[in-house]
Amino acid sequence: MNKENRKVAVFACSGIGKPLGSVAREIGYELTERVRPDTTVLTCLALLVINDPDARKLIAENPVIAIDGCVLDCAKKSLEANGAKSVRAYQSIDFFKKHSHLKPEGIAELNEAGKKLAALAADELAGVVDELLEEEVKNV
Amino acid sequence: MTEFLQTTFDKFIFTVKVGYLYTEDDYWVDIRDAVATVGVTDYLQKSNGDVAFVEPVKPGKEVKRGEELGEIETIKVTLNLISPVAGKVSEVNQELETHPEFINSDPYGAGWICRIKLADPEGTKEGLLQAEAYIKIMKGKLEGEAG
Amino acid sequence: MSDKPRKVGIISCSGEAIPGGTISRVACRRVLEDLRPRQSVTICLPLFIAGGEEERMFADLFPTITVDGCEKRCAALGTERLSGKPTKTLIVTEILKERGIPPTTKLRNLGLEEKAAAQAVAEEVAAAIDEILAT
Numbered sequence A: 001m002n003k004e005n006r007k008v009a010v011f012a013c014s015g016i017g018k019p020l021g022s023v024a025r026e027i028g029y030e031l032t033e034r035v036r037p038d039t040t041v042l043t044c045l046a047l048l049v050i051n052d053p054d055a056r057k058l059i060a061e062n063p064v065i066a067i068d069g070c071v072l073d074c075a076k077k078s079l080e081a082n083g084a085k086s087v088r089a090y091q092s093i094d095f096f097k098k099h100s101h102l103k104p105e106g107i108a109e110l111n112e113a114g115k116k117l118a119a120l121a122a123d124e125l126a127g128v129v130d131e132l133l134e135e136e137v138k139n140v
Numbered sequence B: 001m002t003e004f005l006q007t008t009f010d011k012f013i014f015t016v017k018v019g020y021l022y023t024e025d026d027y028w029v030d031i032r033d034a035v036a037t038v039g040v041t042d043y044l045q046k047s048n049g050d051v052a053f054v055e056p057v058k059p060g061k062e063v064k065r066g067e068e069l070g071e072i073e074t075i076k077v078t079l080n081l082i083s084p085v086a087g088k089v090s091e092v093n094q095e096l097e098t099h100p101e102f103i104n105s106d107p108y109g110a111g112w113i114c115r116i117k118l119a120d121p122e123g124t125k126e127g128l129l130q131a132e133a134y135i136k137i138m139k140g141k142l143e144g145e146a147g
Numbered sequence C: 001m002s003d004k005p006r007k008v009g010i011i012s013c014s015g016e017a018i019p020g021g022t023i024s025r026v027a028c029r030r031v032l033e034d035l036r037p038r039q040s041v042t043i044c045l046p047l048f049i050a051g052g053e054e055e056r057m058f059a060d061l062f063p064t065i066t067v068d069g070c071e072k073r074c075a076a077l078g079t080e081r082l083s084g085k086p087t088k089t090l091i092v093t094e095i096l097k098e099r100g101i102p103p104t105t106k107l108r109n110l111g112l113e114e115k116a117a118a119q120a121v122a123e124e125v126a127a128a129i130d131e132i133l134a135t
Helices: A019-035 A053-061 A074-081 A092-098 A112-138 B042-048 B121-126 B131-146 C019-035 C045-049 C053-061 C074-082 C092-098 C112-134
Strands: A008-012 A040-042 A064-068 A087-091 B004-009 B012-017 B027-032 B035-040 B051-056 B068-074 B078-082 B087-092 B114-118 C008-012 C040-043 C064-068 C088-091
Touching: A008 A019, A008 A074, A008 A112, A019 A040, A019 A064, A019 A087, A019 A092, A019 A112, A064 A074, A064 A112, A074 A087, A074 C045, A087 A092, A087 A112, A092 A112, A092 B051, B004 B131, B012 B042, B012 B131, B012 C053, B027 B121, B042 B131, C008 C019, C008 C045, C008 C053, C008 C074, C008 C112, C019 C040, C019 C064, C019 C092, C019 C112, C040 C045, C040 C053, C045 C053, C045 C074, C053 C074, C064 C074, C064 C112, C088 C092, C088 C112, C092 C112
Parallel strands: A008 A040, A008 A064, A064 A087, C008 C040, C008 C064, C064 C088
Antiparallel strands: B004 B012, B027 B035, B035 B114, B051 B068, B068 B078, B087 B114
């Protein structure tokens, strides 16, 4: 893949113990399916645990967005520990602070407020995707 | 000396700091030189989720035990903070404005909420629980939640 | 006092990029919330990997079941690396094949078919919990 065709790799923590983990996962889907489908790729965070060569190559060669649920920053930590080239990290809880009327509930199935929150977060991250790719083009 | 007592429930570890005093409704108090530093326990923060906002009352406010000390908003709920002691609020933890998560990550340290100059320091201590007594109450709550 | 464990830790891969990851996640929550609430605990895989004390302590002391979305078996291999061999490993794609359920295709917004698939996986997990706690 040459630099002009680079994509931003998106990873979500998908924490299973809190709705914030589900919000992080949903933000990943919104960003890669709706907001920037042509310039992002969502990859399983768990692949890093097994040292999957494709996943490691992806994060070594492409800019990365990590979406964590909370301040524990599990996705960010995993990515950095596995050699991610550059990680822009975000937390669902920070998006909640900006839109606190949207209280996310549910883990297996996120409620409508949680889905709306994720959609707003993904809209905000669109600019980050564009910025990261512009930097990549400049560095060619 | 052990710094924390702890109990485990499922995968969760609940801690209680030795040397602090406690209330049955899950507040801790550390009294030094007639000033009480106040916060919420590990049990309370774990039960209510990630803290997003903290709004304590302003310094200078007189409070009685049981009166409102402010609000915490978490992902799950908005909690009214209830003062465990009587006195005058002398200081609030400004760090919580930008780092409300301190209440989750370090409830007995960086997550302190406010300081209160006590009206009656010795009388205040009599109404509060030692760590060993509080942890028994906490365990009872956990067992009750398990059903 | 009995030495028999009374709880089992369930570790879902929650793989975001594969339909089986979503099925695994939904199934594990179904087990925790409905099928075996008193006998199960979910262990958050990313937190487990990142060094979460509670997750690691539980996995060290109690039996574990990993539920992977695909044959890469990230949850099973990760658990083995960090804590020891899981007591039981399950793979969503294999469970669905054995039960004659077509593979799912959605990553989110699950419909009736996907929810039925998740229920089937949840029942397998519940049965595995029963087996572990009976021995």
